Amino acid sequence: MSLINLVRNRQSLLIVFVLLVSSCSSNRYAATEKVYKEKAKGFSKIILATPPEGQLYDSINAANQQWIGSVNFGIRKPNFVIIHHTAQDSLNQTIKTFHSTKAGTSAHYVISRDGKVVHMVNDYLRANHAGVSKWGKDTDLNSSSIGIELDNNGIGDVWQDAQINSLIKLLATLKKTYNIPTANFIGHADIAPGRKNDPKNFPWKKLADKGFGFWYDEVLKNPPADFDTEKALKYIGYNTANLPAAIEAFKIHFIQSDITKTLTPVDILVLYNVYLKY
Structure with missing residues (x-):
């Protein structure tokens, strides 16, 4: 085999290897993406059902209730942003946790220490991030908020500038998109006193200076x-x-x-x- 052909063969093998690695990387979460789409499809069937299933106020006298769809409605929108620290050691560990049905937890966004933003739940859907919580008269923050998890173990981890800068950009988008009031950017500890303490030692003033929460x-x-x-x-x-x-x-x-x-x-x-x- 000539030297030229040998080089060409090695180049071809390298290209194939790169393509395989790229394919595996892009399909890494294919199984969980499929589950996400199937669950979203199930929710869409619930929304499209007319009349809505299971919403009879009088099961004995069902004929006394009628469905007449209005033309004036829209999708519910979030009114709060709840900020958390992950209490884990890496972005990948948190993603793995949020793919665990046993853990049962999730958030709309996860931001890594280097500023990478991973969107995991559609903003209009209910993520499981707030748990048993209360703020004012709102007793179901999961249903009214967007949850943002910051990659930080909560034990002496220093908040990185890249992470906070990405968070501020994301908050600016969310505030503008959903018209979220300045007062409604709060922490997990705020809504779950005695049960949660995150995010700890967090630069709330820096956020407040940008219009996200008060200081x-x-x-x-x-x-x-x-x-x-x-x-x-x-x-x-x-x-x-x-x-x-x-x-x-x-x-x-x-x-x-x-x-x-x-x-x-x-x-x-x-x-x-x-x-x-x-």
Whole structure:
């Protein structure tokens, strides 16, 4: 075999190898994509059913109910964004978890440490990220929010600029697309006091400076003598059924250097300043 033919054969083998690797990489999640499409198709059948199945208010006297479809309706849209840390060691580990039916958890987006954004659930669909939670009078945040998981183990992991920059770009898109109020960009700990503590040591001020959530001013006003801290926490949105847990959640978000379950004089100044923004 001539040297030229040998080189050509090796080049051909290399091309085939590259194509095979590329094919395997692109089809890595083919099985889970199929499951996603099948589930979405099942939901579409539920939406298209007329009359809707299982929505009789009087099963005994069904003839007393009639279906007449209106022409004025649309898709439900998210009104909150909930930010989490993954408490795992890599983007791939989190993707694997969100493909586990046993784990049963998911999020709309996952952002890696290097800023890569992975979209995993359609924004209009309900992801399983909030769990048992409450904010204000909303007791089902899964149904009203978009969940964003940030690749961070929650144990001393430093927040990377690339990750936060990607998050800010994503939040800008979501806020504009769904007209999400500034106040409605919150953390997992905020909506699940005592149960969750993420994201920890998070740069909330940097987000607030861009219009995603609130932060306190540099100069803090003194609250009135009759300032009720529990009512203020509740007014902001915290579930105060377990007041120490609500205080801890507030401090995870706004204080960070001290997350004990009691309010110091400085904490009260911060709480009053944040309360005035709602």
